Amino acid sequence: MTPKIVFDNVTRRFDLKGGSFLALDRFSLDVADGEFVTVVGPSGCGKSTALNIAAGLLKASGGEVTVDGKPVEGPGPERGMIFQQYALFPWLSVRDNVEFGLRIKGEPPARRREIAERFIDLVGLGQFADALPKTLSGGMKQRCAIARAYAVDPVILLMDEPFGALDALTRVQLQDQLLETWSRERRTVMFITHDVDEAVYLANRVVVMAAGPGRLQEIIEVDLPYPRTEEIRLSPEFTAIRNRVWHAVYHQQPAQSHG
Numbered sequence: 001m002t003p004k005i006v007f008d009n010v011t012r013r014f015d016l017k018g019g020s021f022l023a024l025d026r027f028s029l030d031v032a033d034g035e036f037v038t039v040v041g042p043s044g045c046g047k048s049t050a051l052n053i054a055a056g057l058l059k060a061s062g063g064e065v066t067v068d069g070k071p072v073e074g075p076g077p078e079r080g081m082i083f084q085q086y087a088l089f090p091w092l093s094v095r096d097n098v099e100f101g102l103r104i105k106g107e108p109p110a111r112r113r114e115i116a117e118r119f120i121d122l123v124g125l126g127q128f129a130d131a132l133p134k135t136l137s138g139g140m141k142q143r144c145a146i147a148r149a150y151a152v153d154p155v156i157l158l159m160d161e162p163f164g165a166l167d168a169l170t171r172v173q174l175q176d177q178l179l180e181t182w183s184r185e186r187r188t189v190m191f192i193t194h195d196v197d198e199a200v201y202l203a204n205r206v207v208v209m210a211a212g213p214g215r216l217q218e219i220i221e222v223d224l225p226y227p228r229t230e231e232i233r234l235s236p237e238f239t240a241i242r243n244r245v246w247h248a249v250y251h252q253q254p255a256q257s258h259g
């Protein structure tokens with residue numbers, strides 16, 4: 001079976017005064033259809049760069065990303081992106097923010113409203129459908145951004161530290177919610193986090209990246225059953241995998257230098 005997303009030797013340089021900076025060096029990864037992959041690694045190792053290239057928001061300097069075998073040339077409705085900083089339209093209510101993508105998709109008004117309602121309820125914002133973003137807490141804004149991304153029903157979710165700014169309890173709730181939707185609908189998810197526990201709890205596989213230059217370090221299988229539960233989170237098997245990922249992230253060998 002062909003993988004859903006393929007990173008094939010993806011390289012990205014950024015031009016700087018008097019030279020260029022290698023942010024991502026020959027990154028290769030296959031993500032299977034319906035797979036949940038998490039990506040961890042030290043700050044600056046190119047996680048966002050890789051995801052933004054897959055989203056079509058950034059061009060690769062070398063190599064390419066394909067989705068269903070077709071090279072990514074820009075954003076597309078089959079790829080939903082959720083950023084760390086809730087990118088909401090400040091002048092639109094929660095409901096109108098969630099309906100926004102559905103409008104672009106050409107859904108008729110009644111259907112838009114119905115879908116928006118469902119996802120606003122799913123993320124627990126039912127009572128705040130008419131509120132403006134500035135009246136919401138950070139966690140609520142992020143839940144709104146998540147509802148907006150889920151509502152357009154992309155087959156691929158690209159998530160860049162989506163729960164990073166949330167308190168621990170909200171974070172765990174949204175993790176479970178995300179896994180529940182994923183188990184039901186089997187979207188393909190690529191999820192960046194700097195939280196090793198979160199990476200292991202969610203994933204089929206954890207992709208560990210290294211910095212200087214940004215690159216793939218190691219891929220660690222998470223051989224734990226779904227649904228993931230608190231019992232699994234507290235099990236010795238979970239701890240063993242978490243420790244392996246931790247080690248891969250925090251005890252990295254320096255890169256071999258090359259031109």
Ligand SMILES: Nc1ncnc2c1ncn2[C@@H]1O[C@H](COP(=O)(O)OP(=O)(O)O)[C@@H](O)[C@H]1O
Pocket residue numbers: 014015021023041042043044045046047048049050214
């Ligand atoms: N637009 C840009 N111009 C120059 N350097 C950039 C730009 N975007 C990212 N970088 C650099 O590329 C490296 C990787 O960035 P990023 O992918 O955001 O890392 P991560 O998400 O893993 O923290 C960092 O060193 C960052 O400073």
Ligand SMILES: [Mg+2]
Pocket residue numbers: 047048049160
């Ligand atoms: Mg980042």
